[in-house]
Amino acid sequence: MGNPEYLEINDCLLQELERRGQRKQLPPRGEISLASNDYLHLSRHPRLIERAAEELQRSGTGATGSRLLSGNHPLNRDLEIAIASFKNGPSALVFTTGYQANVSAIGALSGLVELLYSDALNHASLIDGIRLSRLETEIFPHNDIDWIKQDLERRLQKQGKLPRFMVVTESLFSMEGDLSPLPDFLQLVRDWNGLLLVDEAHATGTLGPRGRGGFEHAGQTWEPERVILTGTFSKALGGLGGFVVCHPDYRELLLSRGRGFVYSTALPPSVLASNLEAVRLLEEDSEIVKGLRDRVTKVRDRLNAGDSPSPILPIRGELGKMKSFREHLLESALWAPLVYPPTVPEGSERIRISVTLGWEENWIDRITEAFHKERDLKAG
Numbered sequence: 091m092g093n094p095e096y097l098e099i100n101d102c103l104l105q106e107l108e109r110r111g112q113r114k115q116l117p118p119r120g121e122i123s124l125a126s127n128d129y130l131h132l133s134r135h136p137r138l139i140e141r142a143a144e145e146l147q148r149s150g151t152g153a154t155g156s157r158l159l160s161g162n163h164p165l166n167r168d169l170e171i172a173i174a175s176f177k178n179g180p181s182a183l184v185f186t187t188g189y190q191a192n193v194s195a196i197g198a199l200s201g202l203v204e205l206l207y208s209d210a211l212n213h214a215s216l217i218d219g220i221r222l223s224r225l226e227t228e229i230f231p232h233n234d235i236d237w238i239k240q241d242l243e244r245r246l247q248k249q250g251k252l253p254r255f256m257v258v259t260e261s262l263f264s265m266e267g268d269l270s271p272l273p274d275f276l277q278l279v280r281d282w283n284g285l286l287l288v289d290e291a292h293a294t295g296t297l298g299p300r301g302r303g304g305f306e307h308a309g310q311t312w313e314p315e316r317v318i319l320t321g322t323f324s325k326a327l328g329g330l331g332g333f334v335v336c337h338p339d340y341r342e343l344l345l346s347r348g349r350g351f352v353y354s355t356a357l358p359p360s361v362l363a364s365n366l367e368a369v370r371l372l373e374e375d376s377e378i379v380k381g382l383r384d385r386v387t388k389v390r391d392r393l394n395a396g397d398s399p400s401p402i403l404p405i406r407g408e409l410g411k412m413k414s415f416r417e418h419l420l421e422s423a424l425w426a427p428l429v430y431p432p433t434v435p436e437g438s439e440r441i442r443i444s445v446t447l448g449w450e451e452n453w454i455d456r457i458t459e460a461f462h463k464e465r466d467l468k469a470g
């Protein structure tokens with residue numbers, strides 16, 4: 091069962107602080123949560139707000155229909171060109187959410203393969219796409235490429251030929267906060283003639299010197315004949331909407347077979363405008379990404395959380411200790427959610443905090459102090 095508390099993140103905190111008579115000290119809703127995915131704090135960036143407001147006045151609140159009917163505002167095309175170029179890919183398709191992008195991409199591409207390999211820690215949107223595809227699927231242990239190779243070898247021996255397959259993974263895992271070995275996955279699909287779908291939901295804007303994602307971080311280019319990137323504008327890019335960056339032939343397929351594209355209302359022009367501004371901002375200014383990197387390094391140092399560019403920090407330990415840690419955080423008006431199954435595997439409850447540029451400098455001291463009050467907690 092899921093944890094209902096998880097759905098009430100800010101309400102719980104507000105009630106708690108109300109009870110303690112501390113309600114007035116609070117900043118606006120949402121700005122006290124340590125679990126925000128707004129890594130670069132772009133949702134509050136003046137340029138994005140200005141562009142969204144302008145477009146809202148000009149074009150109204152809604153898209154009025156799906157892209158194929160009435161909702162194909164020209165900003166969709168501009169955003170697709172911008173995100174494709176940002177990701178070093180040849181073309182892109184924009185969706186209303188990242189969830190839809192994943193479900194639709196796997197659904198549309200499933201006709202090209204006979205077998206899927208899915209990482210055991212993949213996000214629910216990837217899992218749902220896989221379930222809907224009804225393809226034979228092997229769930230491989232987290233990041234275990236050798237497991238896939240052995241399975242392929244076994245199949246080759248048994249059937250005398252290789253199945254057409256696609257590996258589905260994330261570049262930065264949303265609950266684990268670790269990275270996948272993308273260069274090794276790339277080599278695998280090259281060697282064994284497969285496809286690779288990588289969800290860059292959390293990597294976009296956070297990984298790589300310019301925030302272009304997992305491949306930039308790995309210093310590697312990717313070939314669109316083999317690799318399909320998906321992602322979202324709703325995290326480091328501060329907005330809403332999903333994307334698939336891929337070969338134009340795959341884009342064609344998505345246009346007709348991506349059900350989340352065909353059968354859902356397009357993004358409002360104001361959202362498209364702020365998404366586009368976010369991408370342009372990162373193209374112009376890599377200092378923002380560097381700012382996040384520096385902050386991640388600082389927080390990781392203070393929590394002994396290892397050396398990684400990932401802003402996602404799971405904090406694990408005995409349940410009682412995690413709850414006390416949360417209590418200490420509450421005392422300094424900070425909120426961090428405890429994440430329960432099925433969002434994470436059974437027995438691996440954790441507190442998930444994500445470092446963002448929206449944190450105030452003194453939060454790091456408050457978190458460090460709360461963390462070190464509880465012994466045996468592990469971060470990262």
Ligand SMILES: Cc1ncc(COP(=O)(O)O)c(C=O)c1O
Pocket residue numbers: 187188189190192213215260264289291292322323324330331332
């Ligand atoms: C790894 C991953 N993929 C996809 C999504 C879906 O993105 P969106 O929130 O834009 O639907 C999320 C967000 O929760 C995610 O964490």
